[in-house]
Amino acid sequence: MDKSINLDHMNRKDFLSLAGLGMGGALLSQLPLMGAPVPPGKPFETVDTALKKQLADIALNAARSKGATYTDVRIGRYRNQFIITREDKVLNTVDTESYGIGIRVIANGCWGFAATDKLDHDGIAQAAELAVSIARENARLLTEPVQLAPQKGYGEVSWKTPIVKNAFEVPIKEKAELLLAANSEAMKTGASFVDSALFLVNEQKYFASSDGSYIDQDVHRIWPTFTVTKIEKTSGKFQTRDALSAPMGLGYEYLIPDEKKKIKTVTTLYRDRYDILEDARLAGAEVGQKQAAKSVEPGKYDLVLDPTNLFLTIHESTGHPTELDRVLGYEANFAGTSFLTLDKWKSGKFNYGSKLVNIVADKTQPGSLGAVGYDDEGVATKEWDIIKEGTLVNYQAIRDQAHIVGLSESQGCCYSQSWRDVQFQRMANISLRPGKTPLIPNDLIKNVEKGIYIIGNGSYSIDQQRYNFQFSGQLFYEIKNGKIVGMLKDVAYQANTQEFWNSCTAICDQSDYRLGGSFFDGKGQPMQVSAVSHGSSTTRFNGINVINTARKI
């Protein structure tokens, strides 16, 4: 995933003046920047599906009359809400909304796309015509025509994220006060500064295609997060500790704590329900412990990775290299290609990881960021294996790639971040299946002689073919002879993807399985973001290289 964000209308600076300044860098760099602000607390002004069908039909008819052999139309209303606070201040509340239409066609065997926010008859018809003319113009640059895997039309269908409580309908004041209360908890236990934010996403997406689908979807996502900072006045040194929450495909129920869904190790970890007050309280104390922690001795350690850390390693080292567009070279100029080349998959015996490693792709898992009913080219979503007992068995494909890997249909991986951008192959939720034998984190740690238990995600970087990576974290605990003996700092682990997954020796069971994720998986040109989750249980990796990141300037 990448930090840079598509800004479209606003430049970054303009946006920040809207979203409110004073956030810590860690939060700032992660703002979801789509759409324009609108007021919060208003009832949804949803456009009824009959009207959307009429608008879509204008585009479908116009494109067909200009010679398109395939057309899909996406009419989207994308809503975000941000509440941004620091310490005892609410810096800003912003509601953004963006409404428009994106029309994609095939003409002369070539893709074309045009988008507009002029949603009258002429605006839509002109955009459809423009998409066809772009396709015709570019057809001379093809080596072979686009081959689209067949897809049946579903008629008029709909899908909604199964939320319990719509977070947009919770009063602004109540949400702001929860963040302020969390800030106060962190300050009480020793933080010097706290930046916190709540991000809400609602995508109202209407899809229609010349295959005969009219699909209405209502997608909800939520992400509460914070960064606490502690400054030691005399030395001028500072440390931070981020929230251990995850962005989720849930409603406001995510913010209603549930004792039964907490996992207690050396700190508290959260499964499907989050307790922001408790996490902030712990963060204020833990950032102080981090200040006083021992700087890590570089060398080889057995790593015990909590899902709050491992999800990102899965994302970068399994999710990305199994994206078929990268494998084929479509991302060579930006996001990169992949070491998991077609010959490795065809051999049927490429040893990606140890026998314990089973990795699944899925677009249906409840609570995940990726969960939707249909993708953005009208394909119903599903689940399939990527790595089976350590062997590479499949990729993630869309309609115009399916034939390349011998699939008769798409795997439903085609998405766009908004109506403005063309849809393309995006990562499904890619998750590590839990271990089959009962094992909880505290028992896993008991077997480790010399290790580090890592919680939370920190710095992350991987090469463009996904071999060499470096990850950090939020909390690092030294393990000696089966016991946690104290906190460490300045820790990052560097490894090669294949070696890393082959060093996997233990995976905790289903009871420890949790989702991590990001709103901001970046790919494509112009770059688009995509929301994706990764499930895992606490997992052990033997003999991984750990470096010390402390420097002097």
Place this chain on the structure above:
Amino acid sequence: MAILTQDEARTLLQKVLAFSKADECQAQISGREGGNIRYARNAVSTSGQLSSTQLVVTSSFGKKQGISTINEYDDASLAKVVRRSEDLARLAPENPEYMPFVGPQSYQPAATTFIPATANINSKLRADLTEQSLKIAKEAKVTAAGFLENTAGFSAMLNSHGLFAYNTATDVNFSVTLRTDDGTGSGYASRGYNDVSLLDVQKSTQVAAWKAAKSVEAKAIEPGKYTVILEPAAGIVLMENLYGALDARSADEGRSFLSLPGGKTRLGEKLVDEQVTIYSDPWHEKLPTRNYDGEGLPQIKRTWIEKGVVKNLFYSRYWAQKKGVQPIPYPDGFVMSGGNLSLEDMIKGTEKGILVTRLWYIRSVDPQTLLYTGLTRDGTFYIENGQIKFPIKNFRFNESPIIMLNNLEQLGYPERTISGESNSAALIPPMKIRDFTFTSLSDAV
């Protein structure tokens, strides 16, 4: 109506403010027309065109503020958007750091940021330029993946204190990666301008083709500290994390690499080698930018680091007021001064070193020391006795731009380059640096 003239924009914004009942009201409108084309596997992949506008209305009652937007422009819609922002302002909590809107300003005459030729780029021209690039790739028997994007846009703002500002701008960006068909060689080039007539797609593609061919059969050399020459496209991704972090408030608060014990900062202190001077200049011939910022403050020519000494930090209006200084807006473009040497001259003058085309996946490791990690990519070569001797395998680095600029040997001639990470433009010289820290090898090509 994606691009309004100054008069059209002012008339529309005046109409918006006429609906306001708030203590303060500010209306901003922007619009853009743009197109893009992508190619990969030596053929076009996706391509599109976009037209959109946006009106943002901010209303305030005391220290309470609300923001609302719309993209319809009949009277009823304009009245609605103003009323919504007022409703929201009444519901919003008071912000003790609230600052009233900026009053009328006088701006120095704007530089030419809008070039009609760039605004007029159509799908035919994009396809023609792509065809030129593909032809070179096919002749060189390598595989191209590239991207060309053009935009033309405007923005305008008017507030109840009478501040009005307006600008237009165009942009065209091009980047290409050529790979040998067996995947063992890769080369990259990128360029970006306001004026499309400056864009030479063929030349960039040729550079990338040369690097792709020359980077086959890369040798592995041991990680460690090496003298490097960072091309501008490699240097910018580290430099933007330095000049982008010159913020007064975080320094004063003690949570920046600029912070010193006891609440002091490095403002006024020598931070890096004295060859380093970084400034911003909205009228720079090669990087013209807007003459006002997002809040309406004038942008002026300003030096941030002069001969290694930190001269200025960004001050938000709130922080400036608290500290009793003038606010200093974040500029739209940075220029790093350099010398007269070309990249070729610098290679010739290097006994042993590594030429770096591009750095990739740059992430903060420690904000305290501004330590960053990332990898080399798409053209990494060993230099010996003034010549490029052989390609080497890519490295991961862990390095701070502060440490790097204290180990600065030489700067070349600055050129306009685009960050492959943030997509922003700057003028950056090629930089020769000793003891650059590579920490591991990567198998990636």
